[in-house]
Amino acid sequence: MIIELRATDKLRGPKALDVGPILAAVVQTARDGSLDLARLRVVCDWVQYKQNFRESIDLRTIVPSAFETARADRNGAGGTCASYELAIDLRRSGAIDVSAELTRALADPDRSAPSGRQYLEDWGPGAASCIWDFNALYWKALALWEQATGRGYEQALPGGESDARNLAAARELILKLFAIWDDLAARRALPEELHILELGVGNGNQARIWLDEFLRLDRELGKDYYRRLHYLMGDYSPHVLERARANVSHHAERLSCLTLDATRPSDTLGFLRYKAFLVYISNVYDNLPTDEVVRLGGHLFHVQVRAYLPGPAAERIGEGLGVPPDQVPGLVTRLLRLGPEVLAEALPERFSTLLAAVALWRDAWEALRLEERYLPLEELDAYEVAPGIGGEALLPILETEGDTRMHVSNGAVASFVDTLPLLHPLGVLLCHDLFVTDPHQYAGGFKGPGKYDGSVVNWVNGPLIQAIGGRRGFDVGFAPFAHRVGANVMTLTASVRE
Numbered sequence: 202m203i204i205e206l207r208a209t210d211k212l213r214g215p216k217a218l219d220v221g222p223i224l225a226a227v228v229q230t231a232r233d234g235s236l237d238l239a240r241l242r243v244v245c246d247w248v249q250y251k252q253n254f255r256e257s258i259d260l261r262t263i264v265p266s267a268f269e270t271a272r273a274d275r276n277g278a279g280g281t282c283a284s285y286e287l288a289i290d291l292r293r294s295g296a297i298d299v300s301a302e303l304t305r306a307l308a309d310p311d312r313s314a315p316s317g318r319q320y321l322e323d324w325g326p327g328a329a330s331c332i333w334d335f336n337a338l339y340w341k342a343l344a345l346w347e348q349a350t351g352r353g354y355e356q357a358l359p360g361g362e363s364d365a366r367n368l369a370a371a372r373e374l375i376l377k378l379f380a381i382w383d384d385l386a387a388r389r390a391l392p393e394e395l396h397i398l399e400l401g402v403g404n405g406n407q408a409r410i411w412l413d414e415f416l417r418l419d420r421e422l423g424k425d426y427y428r429r430l431h432y433l434m435g436d437y438s439p440h441v442l443e444r445a446r447a448n449v450s451h452h453a454e455r456l457s458c459l460t461l462d463a464t465r466p467s468d469t470l471g472f473l474r475y476k477a478f479l480v481y482i483s484n485v486y487d488n489l490p491t492d493e494v495v496r497l498g499g500h501l502f503h504v505q506v507r508a509y510l511p512g513p514a515a516e517r518i519g520e521g522l523g524v525p526p527d528q529v530p531g532l533v534t535r536l537l538r539l540g541p542e543v544l545a546e547a548l549p550e551r552f553s554t555l556l557a558a559v560a561l562w563r564d565a566w567e568a569l570r571l572e573e574r575y576l577p578l579e580e581l582d583a584y585e586v587a588p589g590i591g592g593e594a595l596l597p598i599l600e601t602e603g604d605t606r607m608h609v610s611n612g613a614v615a616s617f618v619d620t621l622p623l624l625h626p627l628g629v630l631l632c633h634d635l636f637v638t639d640p641h642q643y644a645g646g647f648k649g650p651g652k653y654d655g656s657v658v659n660w661v662n663g664p665l666i667q668a669i670g671g672r673r674g675f676d677v678g679f680a681p682f683a684h685r686v687g688a689n690v691m692t693l694t695a696s697v698r699e
């Protein structure tokens with residue numbers, strides 16, 4: 202049995218977590234159980250997101266490769282060659298009966314007995330899970346969620362507000378742009394229209410602060426660039442876009458709003474090719490769909506997930522709606538497809554008010570968990586990270602770390618690669634987000650998925666983005682966000698290599 206204790210600050214200092222009793226319980230329970238200990242690995246993480254998709258203790262099947270299965274068949278062992286990973290959340294370990302939970306997790310490794318879990322989907326890669334439908338619904342129907350919770354989305358972001366609204370950061374950026382434009386103007390190479398693009402605009406605070414400051418500096422320095430400015434705001438939620446537009450209505454003449462998918466900006470913004478002097482993206486990459494991959498003993502696996510509602514939660518939700526628990530997934534699926542407003546209209550006998558449909562949404566989201574299993578990833582070149590980017594792009598990063606588990610950041614990679622062609626040769630893509638900047642960080646703590654209110658958060662695989670940008674002739678750098686001390690947020694900049 203291999204026990205992996207992921208390094209976390211919680212294991213250090215005077216208040217360090219005492220993992221002795223947890224590990225003793227693991228060894229004792231595993232010894233008393235029937236699992237082959239040579240086929241069991243244990244991973245202890247500190248899952249820092251209080252709202253997340255895991256139970257305190259989970260068991261994952263490590264599905265054998267075709268080769269291992271054939272060998273087991275030859276040896277007469279039949280289907281018994283699966284291995285297992287026991288995942289323990291150290292943060293919650295103090296609040297549970299560890300031995301009882303371990304016994305529960307190990308009792309039925311192949312889930313042959315009914316567990317009461319109500320599944321919302323079949324097994325699939327993380328990026329295809331219905332958690333992303335919940336995420337999209339959150340942005341689409343944000344006002345309803347915020348009304349029901351009394352909380353604005355920014356309160357859930359790192360530091361309780363978005364770095365997008367930092368005035369000093371906006372000023373620094375604008376002055377850099379002025380310098381580039383002055384230089385181009387002196388060479389008579391400055392285009393008449395000066396394009397700036399923002400993807401994933403939220404409440405529009407970034408746009409407002411940026412445009413207000415732009416206008417102020419433009420007047421103060423007598424530049425006359427504001428008149429030529431074209432600020433494009435792109436988001437996949439019409440509701441969010443409308444809200445952002447209202448927030449910057451005093452700049453309406455300089456503004457265009459576009460409904461688009463940030464993972465495929467070129468579909469809508471083809472006209473912007475080589476024209477954008479700045480593409481600004483904050484707290485969006487960590488909100489785009491992602492798979493995870495695992496390397497164990499030198500073998501690669503794809504993490505597959507299956508969303509479910511735990512039995513007691515499904516019963517509670519069903520009781521409130523007057524349906525048995527096994528009908529709750531169907532209602533949740535309809536909710537995700539129709540949204541709470543249409544669902545309430547379509548099923549007035551179940552939802553007497555719109556608020557009742559919003560309550561189903563919130564209850565299901567809170568209870569939502571992901572079962573995980575590891576599937577062999579035998580042909581990495583057949584795997585696609587993003588359109589046109591094969592799985593072999595992962596190899597250099599996977600190989601630096603030995604055994605590891607990391608995000609593929611499929612949505613972020615797709616967005617990044619499809620945004621680069623929009624940049625003017627002197628343009629810059631600037632992105633504030635939660636980036637892993639060294640593959641080694643994956644060994645040092647949990648990087649998602651977590652829940653931010655109604656949306657999903659995953660740290661973004663910075664080294665992968667850097668390598669992919671590098672191959673396309675872009676310099677990609679990371680720096681801690683300069684205008685707030687102690688933040689996890691990093692700033693990525695990408696510009697054409699000189």
Ligand SMILES: C[S@@+](CC[C@H](N)C(=O)[O-])C[C@H]1O[C@@H](n2cnc3c(N)ncnc32)[C@H](O)[C@@H]1O
Pocket residue numbers: 340355363364365400401402403404407435436437438441461462463464482483484485488489
């Ligand atoms: C966490 S908010 C960040 C908002 C703002 N940039 C900030 O920092 O406060 C994420 C934003 O990205 C948008 N978004 C998420 N996924 C998207 C996608 N696939 N395409 C376009 N917009 C997306 C959401 O609608 C939301 O406006």
